[in-house]
Amino acid sequence: MNNAIILILLFVLGLILVTIKLKTGKQRLLLWLGIVAGIPILLILWYKWAVWKGEKDLAAAELQCNEKTLVDELTLYFSDFKLADFRDSAFTIHRNAAGIMLDSGRQAIVIDKKEKNRAWATYFYRHPFATNDVLEIRLGKRKYVLTDFRLTVLAHGVMLGAPKAHGCMIGNASINGKRTPFEQNMFIRSEDRY
Incomplete structure (x- = not known):
C-alpha cells in the first residue's frame, strides 16, 4: 500500500514539473485533458484484463478439480x-x-x-x-x-x-x-x- 502511495505522489510530482516546463496554456490544457481522459480508459482496460484473466484462471482451476x-x-x-x-x-x-x-x-x-x-x-x-x-x-x-x-x-x-x-x-x-x-x-x- 505504501509503495502505491509513493508511486502516485511521484506521478503527481512529475505531472506538476512537466506542466511547469510547458510554455503555453494550450499545451498545459492538452496535457491535463489527455491525463483526465487517459486515466479512466487505462482503469477500464485494466479491469477488463483482470476479469478476463480471473475467468481464465477459474476455468483452469475447475478442470483441475474435475480431475x-x-x-x-x-x-x-x-x-x-x-x-x-x-x-x-x-x-x-x-x-x-x-x-x-x-x-x-x-x-x-x-x-x-x-x-x-x-x-x-x-x-x-x-x-x-x-x-x-x-x-x-x-x-x-x-x-x-x-x-x-x-x-x-x-x-x-x-x-x-x-x-x-x-x-x-x-x-x-x-x-x-x-x-x-x-x-x-x-x-x-x-x-x-x-
Missing part, C-alpha cells in the same frame, strides 16, 4: 435434529468402490446449538478418501450413505475482477441414492428425505 480424485476431509452440518440423535458420536464406515472396508469407528460430533429437544451439530471425518469411496454415517437411528462425490472450485469474490480460486470443495454427492448439491456448506436437515 482430482482425492478428498482431504469431510465436514457435514446436521440441522434441526432431535437432541437424542446426538447422544453418541457418529459411527462411520468407510469403504472403497469395490466394497472393501478401509476404516470404521466413531467420529466426532460437535453440538453447535441446542433449543429444547432440538440440536444443530457438526460432523468431522478427517481421513482422506477417494471421490468414488462410500461413507456410511450412522447417527442415532438414521443412516446416511454418501457416494459419488463431485468436486468443484472453492472461489471467493474480489472487489475488482473475477472470483479467485482457493482450492477444491465437494460440490455435490449422493446421499442414500439422492443427488444432493452443496452450495456453501454440506447440510443435512432433519426434514430432508433420503
Whole structure:
C-alpha cells in the first residue's frame, strides 16, 4: 500500500514539473485533458484484463478439480435434529468402490446449538478418501450413505475482477441414492428425505 502511495505522489510530482516546463496554456490544457481522459480508459482496460484473466484462471482451476480424485476431509452440518440423535458420536464406515472396508469407528460430533429437544451439530471425518469411496454415517437411528462425490472450485469474490480460486470443495454427492448439491456448506436437515 505504501509503495502505491509513493508511486502516485511521484506521478503527481512529475505531472506538476512537466506542466511547469510547458510554455503555453494550450499545451498545459492538452496535457491535463489527455491525463483526465487517459486515466479512466487505462482503469477500464485494466479491469477488463483482470476479469478476463480471473475467468481464465477459474476455468483452469475447475478442470483441475474435475480431475482430482482425492478428498482431504469431510465436514457435514446436521440441522434441526432431535437432541437424542446426538447422544453418541457418529459411527462411520468407510469403504472403497469395490466394497472393501478401509476404516470404521466413531467420529466426532460437535453440538453447535441446542433449543429444547432440538440440536444443530457438526460432523468431522478427517481421513482422506477417494471421490468414488462410500461413507456410511450412522447417527442415532438414521443412516446416511454418501457416494459419488463431485468436486468443484472453492472461489471467493474480489472487489475488482473475477472470483479467485482457493482450492477444491465437494460440490455435490449422493446421499442414500439422492443427488444432493452443496452450495456453501454440506447440510443435512432433519426434514430432508433420503
